[in-house]
Amino acid sequence: MDLQSTTLAIEFRHLTYTVRHKQHYLPCFPKGESASTRTEILHNISGKFNAGELTAILGPSGAGKTSLLKILAGFRTSGVKGEILINGERRGIQHRRLCCLIPQDAALLENLTLRETLHVAAKLKLGSSRKSRALRANAIRETCRILGLEGCMDTQVCCLSGGEQKRLSCAVELLSDPPLMFFDEPTSGLDSFSSSQVLAHLRILARESRRNIVCSIHQPSSKLFQSFDSIYVLSEGHCLIKGSRELMVQNLANMNFYCPQFYNPADYVLEVAAGERGDISALIGKACEALPRIENVSAKETSFMLPNLETDCEKTENDTFLSLGPKAPKHVCTLGQQFLILFSRALLTTFKDLHMAWLRSAAHVIIGVMLGFVFYNIGNDGAKVTGNVGLIFFMMLFLFFSNAMPTVLTFPSEMSVMLREHLNGWYSIKAYYLARSIADIPLQIMCPTIFLLISYYLSNQPMEFHRFAHLWLVGILLTLLAQSLGLFVGAASDVKMGIFLVPVISIPMLLFSGYFVPVADIPVALRWLSHLSVFYYAFEACLTAMYGFERARLECSRDYCHYMSPKKIMIDLNVKEENYASCICALVGYILALRVLLYLTLKLRVILSK
Structure with missing residues (x-):
């Protein structure tokens, strides 16, 4: 069966999603008892979304709408039990590339234009060869x-309106013509x-191309509610x-539950789901019973049904874990092609970013x-050696913090x-990691070189x-x-935490650099910490470069x-001059260690996002 050319219906049965929260061990816990708790977000729910329809998932905040979308799209697998079927078959790796999830926040690179964004997406999703150029265009x-x-088309993403950004985030996924889309x-x-505008375009996509489009909506107006063909209402994880x-x-x-005349049905069903219109425990109980037959409706309309007792309200003994097959689907482009595309995009983004x-x-x-x-003019003056040492240390500090x-x-x-x-x-973590690491190197070489040339010449170094x-x-x-540390901290935390962590990590290393207190004067119990300081190795290597390697005697501007x-x-x-090579090796070792940690952190972020 050619999955790409067919319409896809997605069905889920007995779906349960549980989140584990780790807590600190407290004295009140009996010895040996786990302090972790589990929260069930979705409770044994079932449903089916059909091709050619625009479906809305409704529910109050915290009802489990986003969790359901991520599970159906394959973004979340941990803690999930149940069964997901695509056209009656259990979902596998062959289905993974046929669906996509567009998150609430438009995750786009703001410095690229709309045209550049689409061209990069088209290369990654449709192939980067010359043969596929016409197809991409x-x-x-x-x-x-x-x-x-x-x-x-030639407007930067940051200058697009909110609606245009939403449509662009849809467009980058639509390029590969996915038959199943989650918003x-x-x-x-x-x-x-x-x-x-956004919902009108999504409805056109569903109707004209027979796509299966599912959206989570918090509180649609009456007009927006009319755009949907089907609805699925959640209340505290229950259908x-x-x-x-x-x-x-x-x-x-x-x-x-009677909706008042001229009242927005979406508002009313949300009020019912939130318990504002009465006790919904009885409603959930009735939802397990068969509804009375509705006369004079089409076959499509009679397919409307509330959760069934056998499928939704009883948990079977043979719960099956959600099977997704291999973790990563096969990509359209090879690893080398992915790297070249991402590398060129990273270069373009870097040099179009005013701040970077x-x-x-x-x-x-x-x-x-x-x-x-x-x-000025102190580098070769024996009377100003102390100032020159301070200059070297300041140069080192500036290069580190200005790049971290x-x-x-x-x-x-x-x-x-x-x-996303x-x-x-779109691509593998390895391709992104390599492209992102190497793309910054030209800027990392150009800026320090200019800085060192200017300060070296004006200060009259040899x-x-x-x-x-x-x-x-x-x-x-x-x-x-410094860049490696910044990438690692940025990958492992958010902006606020990163701004806090870099100084916290760096300042202790500055203390043991040997500039403020000579290493020989540091207490023996703490002296070993100087060998963990990157500034210690950088400072010693810089001093060796300036005063080692058989440098001639300095001039003297004073009497003595x-x-x-x-x-x-x-x-x-x-x-010691002979320590220069070991200092260089130590700096290289730190760079390699941070790069490995960065890669592992990226992999961990992907795993945790599931």
């Missing part, structure tokens, strides 16, 4: 026509006109009512000039994009190429290390200079 053109996006709150944050929208009011009346590229470059130039004038903090600020915003695209089957090359190598490694011999400076600072 046709898919983009047709998708934009259907969703009414032709007039804003989480597609009208949230939109005005009534934009909401009507309250399901089936044709047209028969909802009538079936509620059959259970003694131009401001950082300008900051490196300005601070380099400022340092050069403050420490911007990454922490920007990377978390990309995480939601990565999760990866879970919808004009020897090998000496500058040694200093440059340390600066580049420290920059890459204590430090005219570079060897004496090295001895007093307890720096």
Whole structure:
């Protein structure tokens, strides 16, 4: 059976979703008793959504709408029991790429234009070869026509209206023509006109192309409610009512819940689900009984039914765990193709981002000039060795924090994009990780190089190429290390936590760098901590680059200079020339360790999102 060319109906039976909450162990717990608790979000629910229909999942906040969508889309598998069928067959890996989930928040890269966003999505979802170029162009053109996006093709995503962003998030998934689409709150944050536009386009998609489109809606207006063909109402994880929208009011009346005349049916059913119109425990009980036959309705309308006693209100003894097959579906592009597409997108995003590229470059130039004038002409003066050591340490600090903090600020915003695209089957984590890690390297090399050239020349450091090359190598490694730390913290936390964690991690390492207190003067019990400090290795390597490798005697601008011999400076600072290679190896080791942690963190974020 050609799944891509057929219409898909999705059915779920005896679906139960349980979340485990870990709590701290407290004295009140008996010894050996687990302090973790389990909360059941969905309670043995069943239902079926048909192709060619636009279905609404309704319910109060916390009813389980988003959880149900993520489970049906395959985004969430942990803690799920039950059975999911596609056209009567148990869902497997062959179905995974045929469905997609568009989350409530439009997870898009804001610096790209709408055209660039669609071109990247088309390459990843339809293939990047020259043979598929015509197919991609046709898919983009047709998708934009259907969703009414032709007039804003060259507009940056950040400049699109809320409705246009919602439609763009739909368009990137629509390119591969998925027959089964799930939307989480597609009208949230939109005005009534934009909401009507979005739902009108979704209804056209469902009707014309026989797609199966399911949306969770919090509180639709009467006009929006009329856009849906079918409804599925949840109340605290229980199925309250399901089936044709047209028969909802009538079936509620059959259970003694009467919707007032000229009252929005969606508002009324939500009030019923929230218990504002009476005790719903009796309603859930009646929902398990067969409804009276409704006369003079079509076959489609008689398919409307409330949960059945045998399928929804009794938990079978033979519960089956949800089977999804392999964790990751096969991607359209190879790993190499994915990397090239994502790498080019990351480069484009980096250099179109004012904060990431131009401001950082300008900051490196300005601070380099400022340092050069403050420490002007001191690099070869034996009377100003202390100031030159301070300059070296400040250069090291600037390179570290100027590259760690911007990454922490920007990377978390990309995480939601990565999760959506990866879970919808665009690419593998490995391809994203490699592309994201390498794309920043040009900027990480350019900015420190400009900074070091300016400050090195203006401060009159020794004009020897090998000496500058040694200093440059340390600066580049420290920059890459800072970026790695920023990426890791950004992947493991949100922006607020990241801004807190980077200084908390860095300041103790600064304390044991050997600049404020010589390592020999640190108490023996704490001295070993200096060997965990990245600043210790960077500082010692920078001092070696400046005063080691047989440097000639310094000049003296005063009558007497204590430090005219570079060897004496090295001895007093307890720096050994032969340690330069080991310092470089230590910095490289830190970079590799942080990169491995970053990859594992990305994998963990994907696992936890399920």
